[in-house]
Amino acid sequence: MRLTILGSGSPEAYARRASSGYLLEAGDDVILFDCGGGVFDNLVRTGRKPSDVTHLFFTHLHSDHMMDYARLVHAAWDEGGAPLRVFGPPPIARITEQYFGAEGVLSHDLRARTRFLPSQEVWKARGGTLPRPWPAPEVTEIRPGFVFEGDGWRLTSCEVPHAQPHLVCMGFRVDRDGASFVYSGDAGACDALTSICTGADLLLHWCYRLDGEQAHPAMIPLTPAPSEIGRMAEAAGVKRLVLTHFRVHMDGDGIHDKVLADLDTVFSGPAEIAEDLKTITISGV
Structure with a gap:
């Protein structure tokens, strides 16, 4: 499997980091985990087309994990891609219905593109046929414990503490050919996530707070610091750890070195901080 970081940041506007989005290639499938602001542009920067994405899994529905959803669906549709x-x-x-339904926020655009004669001619010149259907992503609502069998890969899930009861929040694991990848989503420490991390070849874990950083008491259990993440990963037998979801101040001078030094004291495997457009090969040992 191969992971490409499309967005390693937070809701903060930041030139260095788009919001959350991670592309996992598993055989012929191209799987996107979350689709926050800026992820679409970074997808295109990798040389891929929107219609190349075959599956999209949302960990939860905070805006910084889904702001580019409508853009991805619309662009893939405009290329004539499969749903x-x-x-x-x-x-x-x-x-999805509120975006693309008959009374959705994009319905005016879709009526113009599918009913206006010049637009129909543009579509036909690109190889399309009439009548032109509207975008119709195949949506499946899921809850923690959901399992999906792909083409040679298997996805499992668990609940993670983050924004309950307002949002359902999940972490995911993908296994293929003896290799395993876990994406925490935005997760506080919990036994369920530790369990699905067991023996993972790569754990991609959000990191919203630095060791020693002050935070409201309600935030602390929901935002594990690097050393806490490292201890959990070590206990679970994770082989490689990547921290992501960095905020602007976390990229300050010397901070990355301190984060990695803190991890080195508690985690025995290689560890790093995610950067947009970086690609990582995931293979079993």
Whole structure:
């Protein structure tokens, strides 16, 4: 499997980091985990087309994990791509309808593109046929414990503490050919996530708070610091750890070196900080 970081940042506007988005290639499938702001542009920067994405899994529905969803679906549709398979917690079906339904926010655009004669001629000149259907992603609403069998790969999931009860929040694991990848989503420490991390070849874990950084008491259990993440990864037998979801101040002078030094004291495997457009090969040992 191969992982490409399309967005390693937070909701903060930041030239260095788009919001959350991670592309995993597993055989012929191209799987996108989350689709926050800036992820679409970074997808295109990798040389891929929007219609190359075959599956989209949402960990949860905070805006910084889904702001580019409509853009991805619309662009893939405009290329004539197959309907995107979308999996996410409720209310992703209602959100999709509110974008692309008959009374959705994009309905004026879609009527113009499919009914206006010059637009129809442009579509035909690109190889399309009439009548032109509207975008119709295949949406499946999921909850923690969901399992999906792909073409040679298997996805499992668990609940992670983050924004309950307002949002359903999940972490995912993908296994293929003896290799394993875990994406925490935005997760506080919990036994369920530790369990699905067991023996993982790569753990991609969000990191919203530095060791020693002050935070409201309600935030602390929901935002593990690097050393806490490292201890969990070590206990679970994770082989490689990548921290992501970095905020602007976390890229300050010397901070990365300190984060990696803190991890080195508690985690025995290689560890790094995610950067947009970096590619990582995931293979079993």
